[in-house]
Amino acid sequence: MAQDDLIVRQLGVCDYEPIWHAMQNFTATRQSETADEIWMLQHRPIFTQGQAGKAEHLLNSGQIPVLQVDRGGQVTYHGPGQLMFYLLLDLRRRKLGVRQLVTLMEQSVIKLLAEYDITALARADAPGVYVDAAKVAALGLRVRHGRCYHGLSLNVDLDLSPFAGINPCGYQGLQVTRLRDLGVEDSLAEVRARLSEHLLMELGYNSPHFTTEFPNDYV
Numbered sequence: 001m002a003q004d005d006l007i008v009r010q011l012g013v014c015d016y017e018p019i020w021h022a023m024q025n026f027t028a029t030r031q032s033e034t035a036d037e038i039w040m041l042q043h044r045p046i047f048t049q050g051q052a053g054k055a056e057h058l059l060n061s062g063q064i065p066v067l068q069v070d071r072g073g074q075v076t077y078h079g080p081g082q083l084m085f086y087l088l089l090d091l092r093r094r095k096l097g098v099r100q101l102v103t104l105m106e107q108s109v110i111k112l113l114a115e116y117d118i119t120a121l122a123r124a125d126a127p128g129v130y131v132d133a134a135k136v137a138a139l140g141l142r143v144r145h146g147r148c149y150h151g152l153s154l155n156v157d158l159d160l161s162p163f164a165g166i167n168p169c170g171y172q173g174l175q176v177t178r179l180r181d182l183g184v185e186d187s188l189a190e191v192r193a194r195l196s197e198h199l200l201m202e203l204g205y206n207s208p209h210f211t212t213e214f215p216n217d218y219v
Contacts, residue, residue: 006208008196011041013080016048020069022218023149026088030147036094038151038199038208039086040192043078047166050074050140057167064162071140071150073127074170081158081178083192085151085199092146094203102127102139105152108198109137115194116184126169134177138169155179156191 011019019041026037047058047066050073057075058066064077078084091101106122109129113120113136120131129137137154155178163176179191186194200208 005035006205007037008208008210009039013042016046037088045079060165073140075166077162079158083154087151104202134175
C-alpha cells in the first residue's frame, strides 16, 4: 500500500486491554511507509484512567474493572452502545498537529449531529463535544515519535449509569448524554457509517480500504 492510504477496521465488541496493547504494538513497530489505520469498535464495560488521572475522580467503580492507560485525560467509561474510533496516524507525514487533530475529531462529531438537527459545541477548556453542556463525545490521544493512537468515543445507546461512579473526564457534576436521548433512532451501524464519512473527509482520506480483519501480528 502507498503510505498515504488508509485502512479502516470494523472490529465489533472487544475487550479493552488487548486492543490497547495492539495499538501500542502497531505504533511502536510501524515503518515510514506503513499505511495509517482507523479502528472502529465497541468495548465491554470498563473504566479507563488517563496517564495523569487522579484517584479522587473515581468515586465508585462497583463491579466494573478499572484500567490505568497511556492516553491523555482523566477517567471515563466505555461500554457497549458507545462507538470508539481509534486513530493510528503518522501525524508528521500528514503534517497534522495534535491540537489540529483534536479539532478535526470534534468537528466530525459536530457535523454528524447537525445532520440530526442537534446543535453541538466544542469547549476550549475541556476537549470533547457537548450538547446543552452535557458531554456526548470524549477525546483522548497518545503521541509517540510523531505518531498517535487512541481517539474518540461517541455515546450512541449505551447505559449511562456507570458515569455516576466517576467525575467524567475529571469534572465534578459533568452531565453525560447519548444520541438516543437526543432523539436519534439510527442504528449503531448507521451512526458509525455517517461519522466515518465526516471523519475521513476532515482528515482528507479519499479512498480508504474497509475490512473486518484484525491481523494476528497486532496482538
